[in-house]
Amino acid sequence: MAPRSPALLLLLLLAGPPAGRPAPPTCYSRMLGLSREITGDFQLLQAAEPAEACVRYLPRLYLDIHNYCVLAQLRDFVASPQCWKVAQVDALRDKVRKLYTIMNSFCRRDLVFLSDDCTALEYPIPVTTSLPDHQS
Secondary structure, X not given: OOOOOHHHHHHHHHHOXXXXXXXXXXXXXXHHHHHHHHHHHHHHHHHOOOOOHHHHHOOOOOOOOOEOOHHXXXXXXXXXXXXXXXXXXXXXXXXXXXXXXXXXXXXXXXXXXXXXXXXXXXXXXXXXXXXXXXXX
16 A cells, blocks of 8 residues: 555654564674673672582673773683583673674674773672762
8 A cells, every 4th residue: 555645655754663573683782782691690600509619710700891801801701711511601601702702703893992991890880779868
């Protein structure tokens, strides 16, 4: 069914794409989502009572894809000799390897590093969920 007037055509164009077909993820959104997923998985792994003592000795894994040092951090985690053949750690290593490949190959031109502060990745600033109380 073809539109009958320019006004109807304009209305259809302004309505956007059909709701059933969302836009595909961008390189940036894929990197950001995967880095958050990896950070969350690592925190859960560290918080759980580890079945393997080696989990305590894994390199820290707080990811900020805007920090240039994250590339070295990803390489160090994948190359870490701790916990080989531990299923949860192997799954995490696969995700880390995937993120490194995406950042270093597929999406290299889409990524802008805003800092190169390696200490910020070792000692991240804790995120607060509530506003500070300003009472005197």
